[in-house]
Amino acid sequence: MAEVIWGLATSHVPSIGAAMDNEKTADEYWKPLFDGIAPARTWMAEHRPDVAVIVYNDHANAVDLDLVPTFAIGTAESYDVADEGWGRRPVPPVVGAPELSEHLIRELMDESFDIATFHQLDVDHGLTVPLSIYCPEPGDAWPCAVVPVLVNVIQYPQPTAARCYALGHALGRAIRSFPPDLKVAVFGTGGMSHQLAGARAGLINTEFDRMFLEAIESDPDKLAALTREDYIREAGTEGIELIMWLVMRGALNKNIARITDTYHVPASNTAAGLALFENLGDEGKGSVAA
Ligand code: DHB
Ligand code: FE
Numbered sequence: 001m002a003e004v005i006w007g008l009a010t011s012h013v014p015s016i017g018a019a020m021d022n023e024k025t026a027d028e029y030w031k032p033l034f035d036g037i038a039p040a041r042t043w044m045a046e047h048r049p050d051v052a053v054i055v056y057n058d059h060a061n062a063v064d065l066d067l068v069p070t071f072a073i074g075t076a077e078s079y080d081v082a083d084e085g086w087g088r089r090p091v092p093p094v095v096g097a098p099e100l101s102e103h104l105i106r107e108l109m110d111e112s113f114d115i116a117t118f119h120q121l122d123v124d125h126g127l128t129v130p131l132s133i134y135c136p137e138p139g140d141a142w143p144c145a146v147v148p149v150l151v152n153v154i155q156y157p158q159p160t161a162a163r164c165y166a167l168g169h170a171l172g173r174a175i176r177s178f179p180p181d182l183k184v185a186v187f188g189t190g191g192m193s194h195q196l197a198g199a200r201a202g203l204i205n206t207e208f209d210r211m212f213l214e215a216i217e218s219d220p221d222k223l224a225a226l227t228r229e230d231y232i233r234e235a236g237t238e239g240i241e242l243i244m245w246l247v248m249r250g251a252l253n254k255n256i257a258r259i260t261d262t263y264h265v266p267a268s269n270t271a272a273g274l275a276l277f278e279n280l281g282d283e284g285k286g287s288v289a290a
Pocket of ligand 2: 012190191238
């Protein structure tokens with residue numbers, strides 16, 4: 001049976017991808033951020049999954065704002081890298097895992113999560129930047145297949161944090177009920193605090209981010225209890241992306257081990273964070289708030 005071996009929570013700021021694509025990672029501005037994520041990269045390279053289930057949001061690049069599904073999963077054989085206005089990032093196309101995607105959709109529907117399906121999808125920085133954080137030099141091909149899981153965090157009303165956490169629990173159960181012996185990693189992307197427009201543009205809330213980085217491991221129920229207005233007030237209009245970390249957390253067991261984390265301000269106008277967790281043991285499997 002498939003198993004979830006680790007979970008990665010990471011920001012997906014587009015300029016992190018651009019820094020890599022333009023070989024600026026050793027520049028004074030970027031070096032502290034890339035030094036911070038280096039231990040996670042080393043550990044992940046030693047613990048390669050067969051498939052990455054990447055929970056992310058499209059930013060009106062591939063998904064038109066006329067129709068934004070609350071939750072969706074891609075079922076394609078492969079996903080092109082989206083052109084976000086500056087040409088496609090120079091990274092490989094993303095190979096899908098259609099049989100696992102279809103299994104996850106079926107299982108989640110049976111658990112009353114009404115999942116939309118993308119048979120075709122270009123993937124934007126929300127997905128490709130986390131892949132680059134996982135694997136900085138993919139060469140011609142990424143080292144794993146990918147199942148994209150999309151969450152609407154950009155158009156009101158977004159799903160609640162509690163619903164995202166519950167989706168994570170169901171996602172974990174669905175992965176574990178897939179018969180092939182696959183090793184699966186789950187990525188929760190976005191955040192940390194940031195607001196790109198409006199009167200509070202540039203908002204950073206370090207105290208909230210630090211609390212979140214700790215509680216995502218030790219007290220996810222507390223984070224799941226926050227309202228969407230709490231997220232937007234504390235973390236900014238785009239900081240609500242953090243609810244996608246709860247999908248990842250829900251897919252892991254109660255017992256996890258923090259391998260490493262890092263927090264850096266600023267990456268563009270954003271507080272960038274990363275936390276990497278190994279999934280431990282059977283105890284409490286799929287538990288916390290089933
Ligand atoms: C930016 C975009 C994002 O999607 C994000 O999560 C953080 C920052 C940006 O354009 O700077
Ligand atoms: Fe984003």
